Amino acid sequence: MNFLNEVTTRFPKAVSFAPGRPYEEFFETTDIFDHLHRYLDHLAEEGVSPAGIRNLLYQYGPTAGFIRELIAASLRDDENIDVSPESIVVTVGCQEAMLLSLRALISGPADVLLVCSPCYVGILGAARLLDITVVGVDEDEQGRVSPARLEEAILTEKARGRRPTALYVVPDHSNPTGNTMSLEARQLLLDLAARHDFLVLEDSPYRLVSPGVQLPTLKALDRARRVVHLGSYSKTAFPGARLGFVVADQPVRDDAGRPSLLADELAKIKSMVTVNTPSLSQAVVAGMLLEVGGRMSTVNAGAAVHYGNALRTALDCLERHLPPERRDSVGVRWNEPDGGFFLTLQVPFDVDEASLTRSAEEFGVIWTPMSYFYPKPGNVRAIRLSVSYLSSEDIEKGISRLTRFIESQASTITGGFDDQSVRGRDRGVPRAGEL
Amino acid sequence: MNFLNEVTTRFPKAVSFAPGRPYEEFFETTDIFDHLHRYLDHLAEEGVSPAGIRNLLYQYGPTAGFIRELIAASLRDDENIDVSPESIVVTVGCQEAMLLSLRALISGPADVLLVCSPCYVGILGAARLLDITVVGVDEDEQGRVSPARLEEAILTEKARGRRPTALYVVPDHSNPTGNTMSLEARQLLLDLAARHDFLVLEDSPYRLVSPGVQLPTLKALDRARRVVHLGSYSKTAFPGARLGFVVADQPVRDDAGRPSLLADELAKIKSMVTVNTPSLSQAVVAGMLLEVGGRMSTVNAGAAVHYGNALRTALDCLERHLPPERRDSVGVRWNEPDGGFFLTLQVPFDVDEASLTRSAEEFGVIWTPMSYFYPKPGNVRAIRLSVSYLSSEDIEKGISRLTRFIESQASTITGGFDDQSVRGRDRGVPRAGEL
Numbered sequence: 001m002n003f004l005n006e007v008t009t010r011f012p013k014a015v016s017f018a019p020g021r022p023y024e025e026f027f028e029t030t031d032i033f034d035h036l037h038r039y040l041d042h043l044a045e046e047g048v049s050p051a052g053i054r055n056l057l058y059q060y061g062p063t064a065g066f067i068r069e070l071i072a073a074s075l076r077d078d079e080n081i082d083v084s085p086e087s088i089v090v091t092v093g094c095q096e097a098m099l100l101s102l103r104a105l106i107s108g109p110a111d112v113l114l115v116c117s118p119c120y121v122g123i124l125g126a127a128r129l130l131d132i133t134v135v136g137v138d139e140d141e142q143g144r145v146s147p148a149r150l151e152e153a154i155l156t157e158k159a160r161g162r163r164p165t166a167l168y169v170v171p172d173h174s175n176p177t178g179n180t181m182s183l184e185a186r187q188l189l190l191d192l193a194a195r196h197d198f199l200v201l202e203d204s205p206y207r208l209v210s211p212g213v214q215l216p217t218l219k220a221l222d223r224a225r226r227v228v229h230l231g232s233y234s235k236t237a238f239p240g241a242r243l244g245f246v247v248a249d250q251p252v253r254d255d256a257g258r259p260s261l262l263a264d265e266l267a268k269i270k271s272m273v274t275v276n277t278p279s280l281s282q283a284v285v286a287g288m289l290l291e292v293g294g295r296m297s298t299v300n301a302g303a304a305v306h307y308g309n310a311l312r313t314a315l316d317c318l319e320r321h322l323p324p325e326r327r328d329s330v331g332v333r334w335n336e337p338d339g340g341f342f343l344t345l346q347v348p349f350d351v352d353e354a355s356l357t358r359s360a361e362e363f364g365v366i367w368t369p370m371s372y373f374y375p376k377p378g379n380v381r382a383i384r385l386s387v388s389y390l391s392s393e394d395i396e397k398g399i400s401r402l403t404r405f406i407e408s409q410a411s412t413i414t415g416g417f418d419d420q421s422v423r424g425r426d427r428g429v430p431r432a433g434e435l
Numbered sequence: 436m437n438f439l440n441e442v443t444t445r446f447p448k449a450v451s452f453a454p455g456r457p458y459e460e461f462f463e464t465t466d467i468f469d470h471l472h473r474y475l476d477h478l479a480e481e482g483v484s485p486a487g488i489r490n491l492l493y494q495y496g497p498t499a500g501f502i503r504e505l506i507a508a509s510l511r512d513d514e515n516i517d518v519s520p521e522s523i524v525v526t527v528g529c530q531e532a533m534l535l536s537l538r539a540l541i542s543g544p545a546d547v548l549l550v551c552s553p554c555y556v557g558i559l560g561a562a563r564l565l566d567i568t569v570v571g572v573d574e575d576e577q578g579r580v581s582p583a584r585l586e587e588a589i590l591t592e593k594a595r596g597r598r599p600t601a602l603y604v605v606p607d608h609s610n611p612t613g614n615t616m617s618l619e620a621r622q623l624l625l626d627l628a629a630r631h632d633f634l635v636l637e638d639s640p641y642r643l644v645s646p647g648v649q650l651p652t653l654k655a656l657d658r659a660r661r662v663v664h665l666g667s668y669s670k671t672a673f674p675g676a677r678l679g680f681v682v683a684d685q686p687v688r689d690d691a692g693r694p695s696l697l698a699d700e701l702a703k704i705k706s707m708v709t710v711n712t713p714s715l716s717q718a719v720v721a722g723m724l725l726e727v728g729g730r731m732s733t734v735n736a737g738a739a740v741h742y743g744n745a746l747r748t749a750l751d752c753l754e755r756h757l758p759p760e761r762r763d764s765v766g767v768r769w770n771e772p773d774g775g776f777f778l779t780l781q782v783p784f785d786v787d788e789a790s791l792t793r794s795a796e797e798f799g800v801i802w803t804p805m806s807y808f809y810p811k812p813g814n815v816r817a818i819r820l821s822v823s824y825l826s827s828e829d830i831e832k833g834i835s836r837l838t839r840f841i842e843s844q845a846s847t848i849t850g851g852f853d854d855q856s857v858r859g860r861d862r863g864v865p866r867a868g869e870l
Contacts, residue, residue, distance in 0.1 A: 021494060021495060024486075024489065024490055024493060024494060024495075026494075027490075027493040027494075028489070029485070029488055029489045029491050031473065032471075032492055032715070033468060034470070036467075036468070050464070051459075052466055054459065054462050054463070055459055055462075056675075057462075057464060057467055057673075057675050058459060058462040058673040058675045059456060059457075059459060059462075059673070059674055059675055060456060060669075060674040060675070060676070061675060071855070092527050092677075092709040092713070093709055093710050095707070095708065095709055095710045096708065096709055099707070099708060103564060106471060122707075122710075124708055125706060125707035128707065129538060129704060129707040130565075130706065144815065234495075237494070238492075238493040238494070238714065239494055239495040240491075240492050240493045240494055240495070240496060240714035240715070241713060241714070241715070242527075242709060242710065242711065242712070242713040242714075243713075269564060271560060271562075272530070272534070272557075272560035272561055272563065272564040273530065273531065273534055273564065273708065274527040274530055274531055274677060274709065275528050275530045275557075275677065276677065277677070278527070278675065278676060278677040278678075278713045278715070278716045279675035279676070279677075280467070280676070280713070280715040280716060281713045281715060281716070284715065320777045338685075369681065427470055
């Protein structure tokens with residue numbers, strides 16, 4: 001990512017489709033204080049003494065967090081996920097939740113983590129930190145990893161003497177592709193997890209900031225405790241809080257052989273990483289939840305409409321600048337996500353540092369090479385666009401610049417090409433994906 | 436520690452010398468808001484726009500933190516440690532700083548981490564999480580690890596084909612013993628680090644909450660960039676912030692072979708653990724620093740006197756209840772730290788779950804078995820007392836109960852004993868220690 005940062009710094013006037021950051025006009029500095037006060041008032045109303053409130057803010061706190069009841073209630077109301085507060089560990093962002101989960105589930109060199117490829121860089125980083133072997137299962141030309149393809153990968157690993165212990169997925173409006181797994185694919189995945197005895201790490205931060213009705217989470221469908229649900233408040237509350245959580249209701253035995261929950265094991269690991277999650281981060285998000293009766297979906301109703309419109313704007317602009325016959329002749333395609341922050345463009349040229357620099361310097365538009373999201377290095381003729389951070393004016397301007405860049409780059413690099421050569425290069429367009 | 440927690444829960448009326456928590460009467464809930472406002476006002480005065488302030492609080496932030504300049508200034512003024520802000524990474528408590536440092540410095544099974552034994556449990560946890568081999572170097576009967584003993588351990592490891600890459604130390608008022616390393620020992624340690632090519636991880640959270648003038652830190656004495664300085668605001672500000680930092684000014688090469696600082700490598704690892712440190716935690720500690728012109732020592736002048744008095748009260752009570760001839764006949768000894776939160780008692784009986792339960796149940800006093808702080812399990816006839824969390828009345832009451840317990844336990848278990856048997860059992864009294 002260093003090169004991307006450098007380009008962003010060198011060309012500050014370029015429109016950047018790179019950052020997966022929330023739109024910041026939603027934020028208001030003084031709200032922070034209101035949220036904090038609201039949570040402290042709530043504690044007082046619940047009968048917590050002034051000294052108790054003071055200590056909650058100032059002292060070391062419980063390793064698993066002090067707002068687990070609020071999170072459990074919100075999961076039940078917003079997501080139909082019915083779990084006990086005891087199965088939740090509050091973490092320093094979803095990144096720590098990933099790290100704890102991998103550390104608990106992958107216990108030796110024979111254990112491997114499966115990921116869809118391309119996949120979110122955070123899980124690759126956590127796996128690298130722990131020296132965990134990652135096996136990427138490539139998406140097919142429709143941008144999905146079918147259960148058959150996944151099973152094939154599992155059998156291959158088992159034949160090599162390795163044990164696929166967990167699969168990481170972003171089922172809704174995935175980062176980086178924007179694809180969403182169908183309901184049928186979710187059911188098949190849970191069946192597969194039971195049949196081959198692995199856990200599914202479900203990470204789904206974009207659901208509540210997406211318009212319309214969402215498919216049920218894997219965790220809501222999970223009848224056999226096969227799913228560890230990773231939570232993030234970076235998109236639904238704000239990234240600066242660095243607040244996340246993990247739902248791990250799997251029964252395990254502790255060191256002394258007593259029945260326990262996987263969450264308890266994760267909390268033990270957390271005590272070696274960050275001890276406990278900062279009090280102010282927990283308090284401010286709790287205050288946001290309390291403002292709207294505990295429903296994160298209510299907090300984000302306006303944001304979901306906004307991000308939906310941003311995606312629609314980007315797709316409409318692409319359609320306008322590159323109508324079907326034009327896009328065929330240039331050799332560019334894209335998927336059409338109905339939520340989340342991202343979409344994928346397949347392009348007919350090599351996506352490398354030189355092309356990114358040219359795009360920023362000569363056309364004033366920045367994006368993320370899709371190759372950044374693959375477990376293995378290599379050239380991938382695709383780019384990720386993020387629309388979350390931009391105003392609709394900037395999206396219009398940026399897509400206009402982007403299409404000019406793509407047309408220029410396609411003609412510069414290849415000197416024109418026929419349909420045949422396009423198809424030869426095209427790795428396939430990810431669509432609303434199925435696993 | 437689970438058993439200790441259980442005992443504490445079962446006997447809530449017992450005086451507990453177990454927790455190493457700060458004294459909470461220093462804390463005032465409304466101060467949190469004042470500190471936050473002060474920092475935001477400071478940013479405005481520095482010319483940061485309202486949108487810039489909003490984004491600093493709400494958005495993803497720089498991985499290495501946004502208050503590094505304030506920390507660097509405080510290190511210079513408070514500790515005579517002169518480092519650039521670029522050599523600092525702000526972390527989620529000192530625990531994350533340890534984890535990042537170990538991950539960067541220990542790169543394979545041949546690398547080992549040296550620790551003084553007994554040592555702080557946080558570093559043992561971080562090492563366990565990363566599957567790092569820890570070699571404990573036992574303190575001698577004067578409660579110190581001499582350079583000769585340390586060198587012997589290094590040579591032994593090298594002879595086994597292993598590489599001692601780093602040594603973790605708490606040079607001032609150590610947790611768990613309360614011992615302090617002499618100036619001469621500090622110099623010898625730095626010489627040894629240069630001669631045997633290892634880095635020293637210096638963790639010293641109790642300096643600014645201890646009375647009187649402190650010896651220079653290892654980092655202040657470090658002329659060869661042999662010291663990675665781990666910082667904590669859990670004692671000097673408050674634990675709930677979970678704010679720490681690491682000073683890592685060692686020159687290294689990055690992946691592309693360009694000159695860089697170890698801090699940059701630590702920041703890369705941090706991006707895989709917590710992404711960045713929560714904004715509110717950074718802002719509130721920055722506000723505390725700004726209130727007193729940037730000096731943490733000024734914030735803590737009153738606390739240092741308080742904790743010094745607490746230690747003095749505990750030592751005076753021990754002296755009163757167990758004057759020299761009495762303590763010889765019972766077979767108990769203790770060290771006399773002049774700062775920090777802890778002191779060590781050597782006792783003439785096995786310190787196990789049964790004795791801790793009896794102490795809590797029959798005598799109403801709780802403490803921490805020293806065996807918890809050893810890298811290897813085993814029976815250790817010593818206990819740690821923490822005085823930080825208690826009022827002077829509770830310290831008086833607790834020491835009175837403790838001495839009754841010790842006298843009873845000594846007579847119950849051994850049925851009385853002569854000097855010879857005491858000496859036989861005595862593992863030596865840690866005094867103001869030298870490494």
